[in-house]
Structures are given as structure tokens and as C-alpha cells.
């Protein structure tokens with residue numbers, strides 16, 4: 591199977607993120623030097639970068655969530671240089687705001703062959719929403735991207751990773767063909783794609799372990815705790831606890 595990597599902000603230095611962004615976004619920031627190191631390692635180990643979700647074990651699908659401006663400034667030039675394609679999932683309500691991609695950036699990215707997808711309208715957690723609000727998050731974001739970029743938008747990355755049957759069914763109904771999540775749960779197979787969340791604190795060894803499937807103990811433990819907390823407190827409870835922890839840092 592293709593391996594799908596999930597990146598967020600790619601920054602010149604750690605801590606160089608902008609003010610108006612998600613709490614905890616810096617946890618997923620990856621330094622541009624580290625990002626290049628990841629891709630160089632993959633290239634030297636004969637992996638290819640395409641947007642095909644196929645059975646090829648040597649295929650890497652690059653995805654970027656949140657639509658930050660640094661994606662245009664730092665990622666796009668490098669990907670063009672190495673002739674790699676990628677998916678960029680944007681929070682539609684934030685397009686053009688400080689620190690985020692503009693419609694012009696997106697049009698250029700689209701023109702040079704990158705895939706643009708939705709990351710929701712406002713980055714709301716989609717589970718537990720009323721049918722109307724859920725529909726708006728999924729459909730309005732798709733419609734706005736399609737009408738401004740004049741292309742069909744077939745993919746979505748679920749904001750903040752929370753989903754259930756209702757969310758997936760609604761996304762399919764809204765016309766999304768590829769639905770990207772972070773951890774795939776049992777029973778969600780068709781059209782649902784699991785990704786490896788790349789973190790800024792990883793060493794190149796951590797990265798290699800994650801890509802080659804030999805997940806380290808530290809990472810396994812972290813996922814186990816996360817799953818347990820979610821099961822006990824629910825998605826919103828988990829998010830609240832996470833917010834409290836991040837505030838204290």
C-alpha cells in the first residue's frame with residue numbers, strides 16, 4: 591500500500607509559527623531542513639512521490655493540513671524541484687488570512703499540478719454536530735473551492751482527526767471520493783485513508799521507523815494513551831483535556 595504522510599506547517603525555525611493558528615499547531619511543525627531530510631531519505635531509498643492511492647509499497651503520498659502560507663513559500667518550491675506531487679488540505683474560512691494561503695497561492699498551486707482538498711470550512715470537530723452544520727462544513731467548503739479554483743474537489747482531510755459513521759457517510763454524500771484521516775478505526779475502509787502524522791520532534795531515525803512500519807515504543811504508547819482517553823472522555827472531552835495540557839506548556 592502507498593504510505594501517506596501527514597504534515598502541517600513547514601517552518602524555517604522551530605517556534606517561527608504565526609499568531610493566529612491552532613493551539614498546539616507547533617507540535618506538528620516540521621523544520622524545512624528536517625522535511626528535506628525526510629524526502630531525501632525517501633528518494634535515496636527508491637520511494638516515489640505521487641498522489642496515487644495504490645498498492646505500491648514504494649509510493650509515498652504527501653499531504654499537508656491547515657493550508658498555512660509556509661506551504662507555498664517553502665514546500666511548493668522544493669516539491670517542484672524534486673518533481674513531487676502532493677495534496678494540500680485547506681481550512682476554507684481562513685484562506686487569505688495572515689499566515690494562511692491566499693486564493694492566488696491556491697490557484698498557482700493548482701495550475702502547477704498540486705491537488706487541493708478541503709479541510710472543512712472552519713476546522714470544527716465534525717462529530718456531534720447537527721446535520722445542518724455538518725453539511726455546511728463539508729459542502730460549503732467544497733463548493734467555495736470548486737467555484738474559485740474552477741476544478742472539482744474530490745478529497746477532504748477530516749479536521750483534527752475526529753470522525754464517526756455519520757461524518758464519513760456525510761462526506762461521501764457531499765461528493766468526496768477520498769477521505770483522509772489520521773488513525774483509521776476498524777470498519778472504516780472504503781474511501782478512507784490512514785496517514786502517518788509526522789512530528790517536528792522526530793529524529794530521522796523516528797521518521798524512518800514510522801515509514802518502514804517499525805513504530806517505536808514511545809509512539810505506540812502515545813497512541814495507546816490517546817485512544818484510551820478518547821474512549822473514556824469522548825472526542826470533545828479529549829480535545830478539552832488536550833487544550834488544557836497545551837495551555838500549561
Ligand SMILES: [Zn+2]
Nearest residue numbers: 655656749750
Ligand atoms: Zn487541521
